[in-house]
Amino acid sequence: MIHDLAPQIFNGLVLGAFYAIVGIGLSLIMNLTGTINMAHGSFMTLAGYLAFTMVSRGTSFWFALIAAPLIAVVVGIVVERTLVRPLYKREPFYSLLMTFGLSLMAEEIYRLIWGANAVPFSPPPGLASAVSLGFMSFPKFRIFIVIVLVIAMIGLALFLTRTRFGLRLRAAVQDTEMIAALGTNTQLLYAVNFGLGIFLAGIAGVLAAGMLGLSPTSGNALLMPAFVTVIIGGMGSLFGSIVGGLLIGMAISLTTLWIPAASEVSMYVLMALVLMVRPRGLFGEEGIFG
């Protein structure tokens, strides 16, 4: 039993870390500007493909792990400045539709450039093997993924709590107008915040490409669980996203073990249960639509 269960729990942890990091990015963007970024998964895919292209041309994986997300950030900031920004003053519905359209376009563009089929993107040789823990063995790359994602989350937490810019971001979430009245350029804040969300998505995108595969729709496949993560964890709470991500990672992973056919459904069941008890999510302060 333990031989089945232990690896599955660890898989749940890895999946959960992905959902959490993507959910945190979504949350950052949603909290500050009310934008529901349906193109978030497309940026993950973009970073994945960019890393794939770099590595297949001889660049090291390590370089690609940082460079590909950074290029995605540049694209993201251009998108934010040109397409999302004009919609900030409208209801969230508009930016939701716009980014949804953008994700459909991105999918087609990826198909044109990299083909419709999944491309092989394997972890670097040093991480390709597995470690044996006695009662189970586990791929090194997945352990690496968890480490990188945890570092990214800690880095974000430090950025938000220990830097001047992070302080301004936290304040702007509460009162954008007042932060402007105190001399902060809120447009710059929006752009950097959007870029930050995309950077986290980009890192997750490169790592996910190595573990879950890379195709024009692979990033979008993580988008729905990430939204569920945010809803379970509670809007506005980054810590909630971490807990929510781990919960549904576990739920999906464990249902795969026992009732494989229900693995997709399990996160929605979990979401329904959480919302029945706590309509604002586990750590949320506002209603989902409030």
Next chain:
Amino acid sequence: MSEPLLDVDGLCTNYGKISILRDVTLSVGEGEVVALLGLNGAGKTTTLRSILGLTAARAGKIRYDGNDITAWPAYKIARLGVGYVPEGRRMFKDLSTLENLQLAENGRGGEWTIPRVLEHLPKLAELRSRKAGRLSGGEQEMLAIGRALVSNPRLLLIDEPSQGLAPLIVEDVYRILGELKQTGVAILLVEQNALLALKIADRAYVLDSGRVVHAGLAAELAADRDRIRTLMGLEVAAR
């Protein structure tokens, strides 16, 4: 006479199609305290918001320290040394007192550093790590003033500082405003409690339905209760 620090000329502001300010003209000189009085809905808050660029002016000109700031974004105006103490304080409730102060640091430099503000407002020093949302109304008003000071303003826009505070606390707040006046910062003070504001103001304007209906020396207006009564309604003068 040289140009005043703040010069508002023919300001008109709308909310949607509703006209709020109609041809408002006023000025604030260097180091001067000017009261902006009027009943609820007269356009006092909108005037401050328009000056700071939070609500766009439809017509008219706003000049500050030699710059035409009419269409400037709020953050640029703030960085020129315009401090804002808004109605209802508008603390960042989830942040600590100290963090609220840090947000106003803008690198302009000047005598008002955070340690100096805390020295000046010792109550805030005791509460430095408490969340702003857990401060009392009076403490929040102090924090709002302290926060504006940290930006080293030459002009403070203060909106209803006495609102919702107990009389003793109001006295405290006005004592501090009086001290600020001594330091030479100019203040445009919006207040419903006319007599209170006139005590520290040099000059006063009275707004009614978005128009300036009176402009003159504060002392003269304060002495003329009948005038206040006609301009602002009975209940105000009765206080």
